[in-house]
Amino acid sequence: MKKQTKKMIDLLLVFAMLVTMLAGCGGKSGDGSGTDSAASAQSGSEAGGDTQADVSGDKVQLTIAMWGDEARAEAYQKTLAPFCEANNCTVKIELVPIGDFFDKLASQLGAGTAPDVFWLADAKEATFIQGGWCANLKDALTADASYNFDDFYTDAITSTDYGDGGVYGVPFSFGARAIFYNKTMFENAGLKTPDEYVAEGNWTYETMFDLASKISAADSTKVGLKLWCVGQATNGVQNFADILPAYGANLLNEDSTEFILDSPEGIKVTQMVYDSMYTNGGHAKPGDDVAFVSGNVGMARECYSYMKSMVEGNVDFEWGIVPQPYGSKGADGKQYTGYAYWCANETSANRDLAVELVKFVTNPENQLAWCSTFMCPRTSVMESAEILNPGEGYPAAEDIKASFVDCVAERGLFSYRGTSEWNLLSNAVEQTYEMIWAGAYSVEEGVAEMKAAVEPYLN
Amino acid sequence: MTNEVKTKRRKTRSLEYSDSVWGYAFIMPMLIGFLIITVLPVIMTFVYSMTDKNMMSRTTNFIGMENFIKLFSDKTFRSTMWQTLEFTVLLIPSNMILTLGLASLLKDKFKGCGFFRTAVFTPVVTSVVVWGVLWKYIFQTDNGLINSVLKMMGITGPQWLMNLKMAIPISVFVTLIKGLGMNMVIFIGAMLDVPEDYYEAAELDGANKFQQFFKITLPNIAPSIFLVLILTTIGSLKVFGQVKALTNGGPGTSSYVMVFYIYQMAFQSYKFGYASAASVILFLIIVALTILQWKMRKRWVFHED
Known part of the structure; x- marks a missing residue:
């Protein structure tokens, strides 16, 4: 009896250790990467389920995946508080660095642990939409007149339509860009400033490249021009997206079924950029990470929110903004933009509530409230005082209007229609550009190689 | 065999048994962790290598050595x-x-x-x-x-x-x-x-x-x-x-x-x-x-x- 009791005690102890260990493994602990709404019960799931409803007490908990910092997550919690109250739910925001965002989301979707609501951007939405992971929001958005669905720019709201007329993501940010220029640098070099060329009606890409080479020639420590976000998307699909249509060229046709950069205009533009980097000088070299805010760059193509960086950066030079230059197509050269979207997870157990959340957070009032952070492609937002008069230290309202609003109205917007293998397509484009910059191919050879590399990934 | 020897052997076996139980109990957390975190993914890698598993697709098919x-x-x-x-x-x-x-x-x-x-x-x-x-x-x-x-x-x-x-x-x-x-x-x-x-x-x-x-x-x-x-x-x-x-x-x-x-x-x-x-x-x-x-x-x- 004594021996059996001892054995029983041994087994019980082993069992207790296992249970304790497994309980420890399954425990939930905050990792600082997300914030719960104030009302959220602490027992909520960290990852946010999509196959089972997350319930905090008697409330459903929705999980949102976005990029950004804690301050952004907290601000969204405040924006969403009325929604949570009205729908008796809580919201947990997962912050994921944008560099890992799409990989992580894909892994979560594959594993069945994806958030209920998530952001998508940069034509990568195609992979997720065509995979059937995004809910069609159109009926919910158009059913309510106060949502003002027609207020969106047409290109923006139709950009997630992959043939069935659906709206699989609501754009909350778009990237119309302007040319930022360093007035002090132009004055020191004794050059006419871009706004003078704009006033004369001579603001062309040829002029801009010429000015860039003159700035670098005047001071070899300065970079004349940074046309794209060097160091972020060094040579990607988006880099020449503005300049190509200005000359009637483009990388892909409208529905991304054909590679068209091998047109004479496409070759000409690519050669112009190459010359600006390597022959005439002026443009930053690929991989060189220089910021306009540093004061070492004469001109840079940047988005609306970059003005905030300039104002908060307390720069010791004068700066201004002008619209992007014209090419040979004049006002017919559409402006490229990428979009960032709010999407609802089609496979979520809380799908309908997730759709309602997307509708709520993208209504006109909320998009206006967030316009200092995200320039939203709604007419009412773009023409609001919040956009045109952001505050002290910013360029004049008429300059902002001319550079970011009128320019879009005059030339129109376009975005690339993503493909189901957009990442591979984008990689192929980047890799071939790199081969051109590395001198392995001439521009013409490189473009021909790019065509062969890109074609397997077209729609 | 005397009773005394039998009892001694029984005690030794009992001690050995008890030691092994405790031994397993102490290595169990590490062993389970190793199996879940290391061995299982290695096995799954071998399994996936013979499938067309795509994270964006909801179906997975066995395709042998095609990959x-x-x-x-x-x-x-x-x-x-x-x-x-x-x-x-x-x-x-x-x-x-x-x-x-x-x-x-x-x-x-x-x-x-x-x-x-x-x-x-x-x-x-x-x-x-x-x-x-x-x-x-x-x-x-x-x-x-x-x-x-x-x-x-x-x-x-x-x-x-x-x-x-x-x-x-x-x-x-x-x-x-x-x-x-x-x-x-x-x-x-x-x-x-x-x-x-x-x-x-x-x-x-x-x-x-x-x-x-x-x-x-x-x-x-x-x-x-x-x-x-x-x-x-x-x-x-x-x-x-x-x-x-x-x-x-x-x-x-x-x-x-x-x-x-x-x-x-x-x-x-x-x-x-x-x-x-x-x-x-x-x-x-x-x-x-x-x-x-x-x-x-x-x-x-x-x-x-």
């Missing part, structure tokens, strides 16, 4: 294997020679040796990403430290990271500097274990420092050299972070290495099955090389317990 056949007809994969080999061939000898040299210099105590040891070891504890990004800035074309210094001397530096022939050697250099400290510490430890008497006897016989190094030090630290060789080989075949941060595989695909390729396939194109097949090949290469080195150790590792 492996595709891999060997994939031009990028073949060049990736050659580049990984180039990386390994450049890294291992340079790493061994430099770390042995540094260990020989820094094994003796002298004024400032602590500073030098710390300086060589510091990159080991630096984040791979931070290290890669730092060197990326140093190697920038117009704004990098190296080309700025060259510019002051009137020399126009090359596009270091936008050069097809330089991408792998630069990645090797950056990896080499980062890993020197760890191997140096292993060698210093081994060198300090070599009995002083050997050197005294050699000096009496008229051996110079080089002869002492090649005839005494090297044979005596052979087990450590063997260990470092295996670790560095495996490390170089698995290199990823430096390449991702420094060149992102470019220009073109000229600095693609195996793990970077696997990452691209799994997390850029979401082809998990295909990436798993590449992982299996990498696994088999590492296992084969390790077995080969293990077999060869008998020929040159003499001083081993």
Whole structure:
């Protein structure tokens, strides 16, 4: 009896250790990467389920995946508080660095642990939409007149339509860009400033490249021009997206079924950029990470929110903004933009509530409230005082209007229609550009190689 | 058999049983963790390698060896294997020679040796990403430290990271500097274990420092050299972070290495099955090389317990 009791005690102890260990493994602990709404019960799931409803007490908990910092997550919690109250739910925001965002989301979707609501951007939405992971929001958005669905720019709201007329993501940010220029640098070099060329009606890409080479020639420590976000998307699909249509060229046709950069205009533009980097000088070299805010760059193509960086950066030079230059197509050269979207997870157990959340957070009032952070492609937002008069230290309202609003109205917007293998397509484009910059191919050879590399990934 | 002996045996068995239960109980957390975190993913990698698993697709089909056949007809994969080999061939000898040299210099105590040891070891504890990004800035074309210094001397530096022939050697250099400290510490430890008497006897016989190094030090630290060789080989075949941060595989695909390729396939194109097949090949290469080195150790590792 004594021996059996001892054995029983041994087994019980082993069992207790296992249970304790497994309980420890399954425990939930905050990792600082997300914030719960104030009302959220602490027992909520960290990852946010999509196959089972997350319930905090008697409330459903929705999980949102976005990029950004804690301050952004907290601000969204405040924006969403009325929604949570009205729908008796809580919201947990997962912050994921944008560099890992799409990989992580894909892994979560594959594993069945994806958030209920998530952001998508940069034509990568195609992979997720065509995979059937995004809910069609159109009926919910158009059913309510106060949502003002027609207020969106047409290109923006139709950009997630992959043939069935659906709206699989609501754009909350778009990237119309302007040319930022360093007035002090132009004055020191004794050059006419871009706004003078704009006033004369001579603001062309040829002029801009010429000015860039003159700035670098005047001071070899300065970079004349940074046309794209060097160091972020060094040579990607988006880099020449503005300049190509200005000359009637483009990388892909409208529905991304054909590679068209091998047109004479496409070759000409690519050669112009190459010359600006390597022959005439002026443009930053690929991989060189220089910021306009540093004061070492004469001109840079940047988005609306970059003005905030300039104002908060307390720069010791004068700066201004002008619209992007014209090419040979004049006002017919559409402006490229990428979009960032709010999407609802089609496979979520809380799908309908997730759709309602997307509708709520993208209504006109909320998009206006967030316009200092995200320039939203709604007419009412773009023409609001919040956009045109952001505050002290910013360029004049008429300059902002001319550079970011009128320019879009005059030339129109376009975005690339993503493909189901957009990442591979984008990689192929980047890799071939790199081969051109590395001198392995001439521009013409490189473009021909790019065509062969890109074609397997077209729609 | 007397009752007393029987009782004694029973008690011994009972004690043995109790010990084994406790033993299993104590290793269980580690064992379960190992099974879930290491063994299961390895098994799943083998399973996925024979499927068309795609993270963006909700169905997975068994496709046998198709992924492996595709891999060997994939031009990028073949060049990736050659580049990984180039990386390994450049890294291992340079790493061994430099770390042995540094260990020989820094094994003796002298004024400032602590500073030098710390300086060589510091990159080991630096984040791979931070290290890669730092060197990326140093190697920038117009704004990098190296080309700025060259510019002051009137020399126009090359596009270091936008050069097809330089991408792998630069990645090797950056990896080499980062890993020197760890191997140096292993060698210093081994060198300090070599009995002083050997050197005294050699000096009496008229051996110079080089002869002492090649005839005494090297044979005596052979087990450590063997260990470092295996670790560095495996490390170089698995290199990823430096390449991702420094060149992102470019220009073109000229600095693609195996793990970077696997990452691209799994997390850029979401082809998990295909990436798993590449992982299996990498696994088999590492296992084969390790077995080969293990077999060869008998020929040159003499001083081993």
